[in-house]
Amino acid sequence: MAKKLLAAAVVLAAAACAGFYVVTMPQPIAAAALPAHEPDVANGERLFLAGSCASCHAAPKAEGEAKLVLSGGLELDTDFGLFRVPNISSDPDAGIGSWSDIDFVNAMKRGLSPSGAHLYPAFPYTSYAKMRLADLLDLKAYLDTLPASSNRVAGHDLSFPYSLRRGIGLWKRLYLSEDPVIAVDENDAELMRGRYLVEGPGHCAQCHTPRDAFGGLETDRWLSGAPNPEGKGRIPNITPSDDGIGSWSLSDLTYYFESGFTPDFDSVGGPMVPVQENLAKLPPEDRAAIAAYLKAVPPLGDASDGGNSGGGNGGADNTGG
Amino acid sequence: MLRSISLAIAGALTAASVAGFAAHAQDAASGTAGTDDPIKTRQTIMESFGASAKVGGGMIKGEIPYNPAVGQLVLATLDAGAHTFGHYFPEGSDTGDTEASPKIWQDMEGFHAKIGDLQEATAAAVKAKPQDLDAFKATFGKVAKNCKSCHEDYRVEKD
Known part of the structure; x- marks a missing residue:
């Protein structure tokens, strides 16, 4: 009896783990889904302004031209912990200069890093998910024209359980939608x-x-x-x-x-x-x-x-x- | 047309005198830059800023006909407020019915630097004596940008 219960518990736990594993899996867009598109850099700039990207991603208190250096480093002190805004400049190592178009689209629309890890929704991809692919390609083309910064930003300091990225997969099932x-x-x-x-x-x-x-x-x-x-x-x-x-x-x-x-x-x-x-x-x-x-x-x-x-x-x- | 000008003048005058007298009376009563109710005093000065900006902005938007004398009154009112406002942030006046950000008291030097910028802009504007709407627009704009540059760090919306 006790053995049977234990076996049942093990099976249930395994099923729960498998279930958690499945529902929290990243769901990237396939590169093949991207439209053939000639990037419009001016439209990319317009979206960059509409999104006020520099408000978070430029160095804190940057003025003038420095606002176009998206070196990151701003700290967001929230109830979930301390988020540090990343470098999204065109630097291939410290920034996102090495990202492909589909890497960028998956970050913006699915909240995923190029390696498929869940990004924290402090990066407001639940909004960007509603953007058109062509617009995202234009925005990427514009970001590629901005200066590189080699600034290295430390990771986030979050409290448990928010420190576990995998759980964000579940969160996305609740809150991530492309629908208006x-x-x-x-x-x-x-x-x-x-x-x-x-x-x-x-x-x-x-x-x-x-x-x-x-x-x-x-x-x-x-x-x-x-x-x-x-x-x-x-x-x-x-x-x-x-x-x-x-x-x-x-x-x-x-x-x-x-x-x-x-x-x-x-x-x-x-x-x-x-x-x-x-x-x-x-x-x-x-x-x-x-x-x-x-x-x-x-x-x-x-x-x-x-x-x-x-x-x-x-x-x-x-x-x- | 005449009516709106006189309304504008009346508005700006009221604001100017309220700000001036409030600041004056408080100073006289206490004999120092301190005051019994610094929050009320600084809010009164801030209201005069708003009323003046409304007349200045109204002329720029074309809602109030432009008149150089009214324009000068607007600039002089802002200048008077700029030179009194900073006296009414003593220690302890950070709590209560106020939108003043706690950052003011954490960074009094930075806050006063912003007020210094505003004073510089209002003094130059008064001196400039703009005589047509385009000149007024340029002069007023240089003053007005100080509003948000200070509100960005030092003002919070009330709960």
């Missing part, structure tokens, strides 16, 4: 463009949408604001409600993206500053599209939870580099 979040009129080209920019490369939801206990975005509270992951304060609600941007006109929104001033002439602040400065460099039709989409998402009030104050009060200062 908000239904919009598919015949409205401006709304479709706005949705693409906001939900995809712009990855606005990564800060403006609250997360559940596992760090996944709560899509039913899309863009309704969230605690500041880096300390004191909140990331604002940007849905068209009274708590959000309900009173803003389309031109208020586009003026804000262009100038950094709200309708009351308060100025943009915090981590939104570099984002706004990049939005200001986009073509005006992209700013108009983003505004149109934000006015079309479901209006939601601020969450009443208010409690989660995040970790510490210092936030990520200009360390690293």
Whole structure:
């Protein structure tokens, strides 16, 4: 009897392990799935600006041309531990200069390293998963034109169980989807463009949408604001409600993206500053599209939870580099 | 047209006097740069910044007709605020009903360097006395970029 129980337990444990192994397996896109594509570097730059890649990947506090050296090193102090932003410059050893197109696409759309390891979703691939392959190839072509940096960035310091990468495979099954979040009129080209920019490369939801206990975005509270992951304060609600941007006109929104001033002439602040400065460099039709989409998402009030104050009060200062 | 100009002037004037008097009264009352309610005082000055920027920005956006006297009032108001604002961040005024970031007190030197940049820009703007909208745009822009450069590090949204 005891023997039988033990045998059953062993079988069950083995099945559980096998099951875990299977559901957490990386699921890369095959190189053959890439379209034949002549890269458009200018479009790549536009996506680079829309995604504000330099906000995280340039050296902390880089100014001017230095913002194009994606040497990494910014530290993100979160509830899961300390993430260090990697070097994604064109350096073949310290950066991603040796990556193939499919390596880049799998990092962006599937959160996988070239060797097939799961990347932590601090890198917001749950947004980039919604990007078109041709756009990703253009972005890769643009990144290839940027300077190389030999800066070596240390690994992340995460607490158990987040230190186990394999578990991210399971997390992806819950939270990684290429499908759009908000239904919009598919015949409205401006709304479709706005949705693409906001939900995809712009990855606005990564800060403006609250997360559940596992760090996944709560899509039913899309863009309704969230605690500041880096300390004191909140990331604002940007849905068209009274708590959000309900009173803003389309031109208020586009003026804000262009100038950094709200309708009351308060100025943009915090981590939104570099984002706004990049939005200001986009073509005006992209700013108009983003505004149109934000006015079309479901209006939601601020969450009443208010409690989660995040970790510490210092936030990520200009360390690293 | 006339009405909107006078409204703009009234708005800017009110803001300027509120900021000036608040700062003055507090200084006089305490005899030092300290004050009974530094949070309220600095918020009042910040409101005058907002009201002035709204008039300046409104003229740039074409919502308020441009007038050089109004433009100068905007710049002078910003200049007055820039030279008083920094006095109202004593130790202990980091908690309460405030959007001031704790970083201000961790890095008072960096914070005052930002205020120094703002003072330099507002003083130059007042001196420049722009006489047409294009000149005003350029002058105002040099002042306005200091708003976000400081808010980037030293202001947080309230919980």
